[in-house]
Amino acid sequence: MDARATVDSMLRADLRGRTAYGAPQLDVAVALNTNENSYPVPDVVVEAMTRAVEVAARGLNRYPDREFTALRGDLAAYLSRSGTPVTTEQVWAGNGSNEVLLHLLQAFGGPGRTALGFTPAYSMHPIITTTTGTAWVDGMRGVAGAGAFDLDAASAVGQVRQLRPDVVFLCSPNNPTGTALDLDTVVAVHDAAEHALVVVDEAYAEFARPGTPSALTLLADRPRLVVTRTMSKAFALAGGRLGYLAADPALVDALRLVRMPYHLSTPTQAVARAALAHADLMLDTVDVVKDQRDRIVTELARMGLDPVPSDANFVLFGGLADSHVTWQALLDRGVLVRDVGIPHYLRVTAGTPEETTAFLDALAALVPTHAGAAP
The missing domain is CATH 3.90.1150.10 (Aspartate Aminotransferase, domain 1)
Structure with a gap:
């Protein structure tokens, strides 16, 4: 038996034959x-990042702040600029939004549970779902008489009620279509998914046209709702690998059960904080x-x-x-x-x-x- 066949024989059955993202x-x-x-990152921000990493490097013999409290505070302050107050306790972060999504599925998915997404949408949603042993279901996005890529609220609600998933993914603006959701649709899906985690992926929120709402405004009194964001796009920090979410503090606390210890390195925290300190310039x-x-x-x-x-x-x-x-x-x-x-x-x-x-x-x-x- 050759090496590939040997590895395939040991690989989880649900991963055999799959192709890696690339x-x-x-x-x-x-x-x-x-x-x-x-x-590129502006020179003044590069200088700030360099200084921050230089200071951080002197303490690399110690583990990073496991709770990344200062970074979470900076992210909360940034999100609060939109007019919806967000507290440090409501924020979680990881090495890119993909790791944040992984934490959510590790905590609320898993064998015997199902995640629903309305495709075409972000291709990593089903991939991350599968890696946690969670079953993935492709939901229908378009309906007759509507735009081919619009998510019809009534149709989405019907699918949620029929499938009774444990996790529901909504993407606004949606990747790859670029289309955004109105808040009535988000609320309708959330309310129909009576016992499910509802994740609104807002990776591209900063690019939305005027008047496009954010699901951040819906977080109050909805402990099953999560809004994920990233610094990869608008902040031009794709190489920095920093994604984050806002949710009820109780949900954030649950993610501590699945994260690896010290998952955000000291340099990562320093670079992200330097970028957030220059948010206006980074978003220019x-x-x-x-x-x-x-x-x-x-x-x-x-x-x-x-x-x-x-x-x-x-x-x-x-x-x-x-x-x-x-x-x-x-x-x-x-x-x-x-x-x-x-x-x-x-x-x-x-x-x-x-x-x-x-x-x-x-x-x-x-x-x-x-x-x-x-x-």
């Missing part, structure tokens, strides 16, 4: 496939990115394609005869976008004006031979 990491001129912020590029996102929507519509209006820092667009062929043709022109597995659709991150121009020019040259399929 967006292409290629050396290209224009990388617009993973929804990163194209703008958000409006620029939103302008490019809206530019992409407008220009793709002019090309005769089918862009989905977005509240995130990316645009899903359809109308392609063969999405993978177009993906490869763009890559051949030095532009990397994301094939999300939806026939006739691709997703592109809104980058700098120059990156947007490069993408639009490359796609415009392809449209005469690559468009034509009805979305």
